[in-house]
Amino acid sequence: EVQLVESGGGLVQPGRSLKLSCAASGFTFSNYYMAWVRQAPTKGLEWVASITNSGGSTYYRDSVKGRFTISRDNAKSTLYLQMDSLRSEDTATYYCTRDFDYWGQGVMVTVSS
Amino acid sequence: EIVLTQSPTTMAASPGEKVTLTCLASSSVNYIYWYQQKSSASPKLLIYYTSSLASGVPDRFSGSGSGTSYSLTISSMEAEDAAIYYCLQLTSTPPTFGAGTKLELK
Numbered sequence: 001e002v003q004l005v006e007s008g009g010g011l012v013q014p015g016r017s018l019k020l021s022c023a024a025s026g027f028t029f030s031n032y033y034m035a036w037v038r039q040a041p042t043k044g045l046e047w048v049a050s051i052t053n054s055g056g057s058t059y060y061r062d063s064v065k066g067r068f069t070i071s072r073d074n075a076k077s078t079l080y081l082q083m084d085s086l087r088s089e090d091t092a093t094y095y096c097t098r099d100f101d102y103w104g105q106g107v108m109v110t111v112s113s
Numbered sequence: 114e115i116v117l118t119q120s121p122t123t124m125a126a127s128p129g130e131k132v133t134l135t136c137l138a139s140s141s142v143n144y145i146y147w148y149q150q151k152s153s154a155s156p157k158l159l160i161y162y163t164s165s166l167a168s169g170v171p172d173r174f175s176g177s178g179s180g181t182s183y184s185l186t187i188s189s190m191e192a193e194d195a196a197i198y199y200c201l202q203l204t205s206t207p208p209t210f211g212a213g214t215k216l217e218l219k
Contacts, residue, residue, distance in 0.1 A: 035208075044199065044210055044211075044212050045148075045150075045199055045201075045210040045213075046210065047207055047208040047209065047210070059206055059207070061207050062207075093153075095155055095156070100146060100158070100203065100208070101158050101167070102158075103155040103156055103157075104155060105154075105155055106155050
């Protein structure tokens with residue numbers, strides 16, 4: 001059974017950093033493209049970043065370029081999202097997804113002073 | 114970036130009623146994914162590559178379309194289908210979602 005379990009969320013002040021993790025199981029992690037998608041409270045879904053199966057290529061939405069870094073450790077079957085210089089508009093539930101088919105339960109990130 | 118416009122924004126359907134949701138793309142896309150999201154749960158994939166049914170999804174759900182116009186059909190509404198439905202395009206970067214259609218039970 002495919003499982004994606006996010007962790008690392010919480011309340012953080014504007015300008016600070018947070019690192020999300022997504023532990024994957026039930027499939028060969030190194031074979032899959034992975035992504036982060038977020039959803040602000042009461043809003044729709046918004047793609048944040050993607051990474052190829054090898055980690056060789058990464059992609060970001062414009063509003064997070066230079067602030068967020070997606071990475072992966074295929075040996076640990078884990079996806080990461082390093083979020084720096086956080087802003088209030090980054091407040092959302094962050095979902096880890098395997099090539100947009102399976103999704104984790106999400107982790108809440110609140111950026112507020 | 115490709116903008117996906119979903120319609121209607123909100124609708125209500127009676128049990129047994131046929132429901133059709135639409136997703137229009139600002140430029141041609143190769144295929145569309147459809148998701149169902151209930152309350153605060155994570156999105157659930159219903160349809161991929163426009164018309165392929167995801168594993169475990171009831172066959173009352175179907176998808177169709179091409180180019181800039183796509184649709185999700187529920188052949189016979191059930192109470193458990195009340196949810197928000199989103200479309201997603203992966204043809205061009207950035208991937209973009211529609212704003213969603215809220216489907217309620219009448």
